Amino acid sequence: MSSEARFEIDIAVRRGGREIALRVAADARVLALFGPSGAGKTTMLDAIAGLVRPARGRIAIGGAVLFDAAAGIDLPPERRACGYVFQDGRLFPHKSVRENLLYGVRAAGRQILTLDEACDFLGIGGLLGRMPATLSGGEAQRVAIGRALLAGPRVLLLDEPLSALDRARREGVLAVIERVRDELGMPMVHVSHDRAEVERLADRVVEMD
Amino acid sequence: MTGEDWGIVLLSLKVGGVAMLAALPVAFALAWVLARLRFPGKVLVDALVHLPLVLPPVVTGWLLLLAFGAQGPFGRWLAEGFGISVMFRWTGAAIASAVTALPLMVRAIRLSLEAVDPRLEAAARTLGAGRWRCFASVTLPLALPGVLAGMVLGFARSLGEFGATITFVSNIPGETRTLPLAIYDLLQVPGGEGGAARLAAVAVALSLAALVASEALARRSGAGRGRDGREHHVL
Numbered sequence: 481m482s483s484e485a486r487f488e489i490d491i492a493v494r495r496g497g498r499e500i501a502l503r504v505a506a507d508a509r510v511l512a513l514f515g516p517s518g519a520g521k522t523t524m525l526d527a528i529a530g531l532v533r534p535a536r537g538r539i540a541i542g543g544a545v546l547f548d549a550a551a552g553i554d555l556p557p558e559r560r561a562c563g564y565v566f567q568d569g570r571l572f573p574h575k576s577v578r579e580n581l582l583y584g585v586r587a588a589g590r591q592i593l594t595l596d597e598a599c600d601f602l603g604i605g606g607l608l609g610r611m612p613a614t615l616s617g618g619e620a621q622r623v624a625i626g627r628a629l630l631a632g633p634r635v636l637l638l639d640e641p642l643s644a645l646d647r648a649r650r651e652g653v654l655a656v657i658e659r660v661r662d663e664l665g666m667p668m669v670h671v672s673h674d675r676a677e678v679e680r681l682a683d684r685v686v687e688m689d
Numbered sequence: 690m691t692g693e694d695w696g697i698v699l700l701s702l703k704v705g706g707v708a709m710l711a712a713l714p715v716a717f718a719l720a721w722v723l724a725r726l727r728f729p730g731k732v733l734v735d736a737l738v739h740l741p742l743v744l745p746p747v748v749t750g751w752l753l754l755l756a757f758g759a760q761g762p763f764g765r766w767l768a769e770g771f772g773i774s775v776m777f778r779w780t781g782a783a784i785a786s787a788v789t790a791l792p793l794m795v796r797a798i799r800l801s802l803e804a805v806d807p808r809l810e811a812a813a814r815t816l817g818a819g820r821w822r823c824f825a826s827v828t829l830p831l832a833l834p835g836v837l838a839g840m841v842l843g844f845a846r847s848l849g850e851f852g853a854t855i856t857f858v859s860n861i862p863g864e865t866r867t868l869p870l871a872i873y874d875l876l877q878v879p880g881g882e883g884g885a886a887r888l889a890a891v892a893v894a895l896s897l898a899a900l901v902a903s904e905a906l907a908r909r910s911g912a913g914r915g916r917d918g919r920e921h922h923v924l
Contacts, residue, residue, distance in 0.1 A: 529815050530814075530815075531811050531814070531815070556814070556819075557811070557814035557815050558814050558815075558816075558817045558818055558819050559817075560815070561817075563815070564812065564815040566808070566812060568808070570808055570809055570811075570812040572809060572812075572813070572827060573809075573831075574830050574831060583813070583816050583818070583826075584816030584817050584818075586817070587816070587817025587818065587822075588817060627816065628815075628816070631815075631816045631817055
């Protein structure tokens with residue numbers, strides 16, 4: 481698990497009449513997209529995950545080509561193995577925490593953690609029987625990280641994972657993200673508008689404006 | 690309630706139930722197309738779907754007669770292909786009910802599909818679910834209360850079908866004489882009010898129960914509460 485992630489992203493996405501571009505080639509483990517809101521950071525994560533189709537360009541992560549307009553490659557989201565932790569969590573409201581965590585296991589190409597390990601790792605073992613509506617923001621975000629990890633991703637996409645949390649909860653989730661980075665060696669693309677957060681997590685920062 | 694009354698009620702339930710179940714897949718497909726796709730002519734499709742809601746039922750019945758009669762395109766196809774005719778049969782009554790119930794079912798199901806957050810579907814896709822698994826495990830369960838509400842409404846509307854049925858398949862005891870037709874019939878003969886009142890009471894009770902059930906289901910689904918937070922009603 482120690483092989484270093486190589487991000488090769490060179491894309492342009494059209495959105496609402498303007499074009500947002502991202503060009504980065506980095507051997508970083510954690511790549512941060514930093515900039516004010518409205519700069520198109522989330523759009524870039526959506527493009528990497530396959531939820532938004534770039535007008536042109538190429539996306540390769542760890543040597544796997546996810547999108548290449550010139551070569552006609554455009555993997556659907558379910559085949560990209562991008563673990564996406566959304567800003568708003570997006571836990572399935574009709575499924576228990578356990579069902580949410582296990583949702584991506586069936587289609588996972590590889591196993592990084594077992595359910596038990598993920599629960600210990602994230603400190604969510606006591607939440608398994610609960611429904612998402614009963615969770616605090618910090619709990620929900622940790623479950624969302626666990627759900628993404630259990631799907632066996634090649635990269636974790638973190639979209640302002642701390643923005644919906646109060647200061648006290650931020651530290652807990654931030655520590656969890658650091659453990660995912662250091663102990664699992666999971667490559668990440670981290671989107672944030674918080675300079676301190678970016679400096680703490682990322683080893684390569686791309687400024688967007 | 691006499692034995693004859695029960696026969697009429699049971700026939701109505703059969704016609705209404707079959708009509709609703711037959712309309713369900715069509716209604717669901719139309720609701721999905723209207724909720725999720727953008728295409729030229731969508732306004733026209735939307736209007737056509739709603740046509741039976743505003744068209745005089747007699748016209749609907751007559752058009753069905755033209756389509757399913759011995760010389761009609763569907764009528765000939767059914768006769769030559771399967772040796773069956775729906776004319777003057779309860780199956781014809783079910784077709785008439787299904788057509789008139791369709792718009793109500795489409796409306797209810799469409800609202801519930803539109804209330805499903807597409808961001809949750811996107812999350813499912815990133816977790817490895819293909820389109821079908823995403824639909825079956827996220828979209829459908831979240832829309833289910835609205836779908837059930839649409840089924841109850843469609844069933845209730847089918848029970849009340851009168852104009853299209855009597856025009857299309859006439860008023861034949863034991864075959865096409867459902868609750869409304871029987872009530873109409875009783876009111877045409879002297880001294881029929883007593884029987885009409887009994888059947889009317891059944892009709893009121895069934896309709897009321899269906900409306901209460903469908904509103905309760907729509908409320909539970911969040912189909913009753915759109916993403917804008919406003920209350921939506923299927924009617």
